[in-house]
Amino acid sequence: MSSLGFLSGAIHHQPRNGIRRVCHVVAAVPSMAEYVEDQVLRKFDAGDVERVIKSWHSARDGEVLESFHEDGSVLQQAGSFIAGLDARNWHEVDEYQWAQGLEQDFEVIRDELDKCMKQRSLEKRGNNIWATAVKEEAMAYGPDWRTLVLQDRGIWEPKNSKIFKDTVKILKKHKVPSSEVFFARQSPKTGIKPHTDNTNFILTAHLSLRVPKDKSWIKVGNQQRFWEDGKMLIFDTSFMHETWNDGDTDRHVLLIRFWHPELSRKEIKALETVFRAIEEYEMKVAY
DSSP states (O other), X not given: XXXXXXXXXXXXXXXXXXXXXXXXXXXXXXXXHHHXXXXXXXXXXXXXXXXXXXXXXXXXXXXXXXEEETTTTEEEEEEEOOTTOOOOSEEOGGGOHHHHHHHHTHHHHHHHHHXXXXXXXXXXXXXXXXXXXXXXXXXXXXXXXXXXXXXXXXXXXXXXXXXXXXXXXXXXXXXXXXEEXXXXXXXXXXXXXXXXXXXXXXXXXXXXXXXOTTTEEEEETTEEEEOOTTOEEEEOTTBXXXXXXXXXXOEXXXXXXXXXXXXXXXXXXXXXXXXXXXXXXXXXXXX
């Protein structure tokens, strides 16, 4: 599973309201910044993707969005951002038709996960089954948070999506605007430390599959909510958030990272182009 935004890692400094500038890898490698922008402008009219280009320039220049909400008690923080997007720590299920559809089909997804987890051959058949967090995320997530990836930055993982074909079929049936999809497991008596995922143009949804009732929660901003089997939680992880599983069993959710609904289709395609161009450039440099 890759990092959520243009830049990897969480932000660790004293926040203030507004946009501040920090030093990071994009600013240090101007040729990558030029390559990525060129790839975007080759495919899109500048007027259609102006906000994406501005977002990339902000990343290039080391700018960080920092905004306090609800009388200054809730921090939103992102190094990969598009200015002016609707910013709320929590979103409601009735705002998204696809989320309501997933709730209706949750038993199929849960049963497929249960069935596959009982198969001894799962790790051999799949790819990175129940992997730990990548290095830059490990500080906040810890060793007890594991993932099983179905989709990464818009690309379906071929082995795992074939194993979980019913789940993938349901996601496609409901036209989920996903960028990443994976099962996430959190062990008993463990949690994720307060952090931000560093990006405001991708939101997160959890479909609860098997969770300890009234004992497993997530706090986004200053509001805590509990996972409940068959129900969705939708939130913005550019807000500071944390989790805890106080139960005696694992917590399993289907985690979906999806594009902010205020983005245009062309902007989404342009952002996907940015991600691909970064990977292409890194491969060119490596070889």
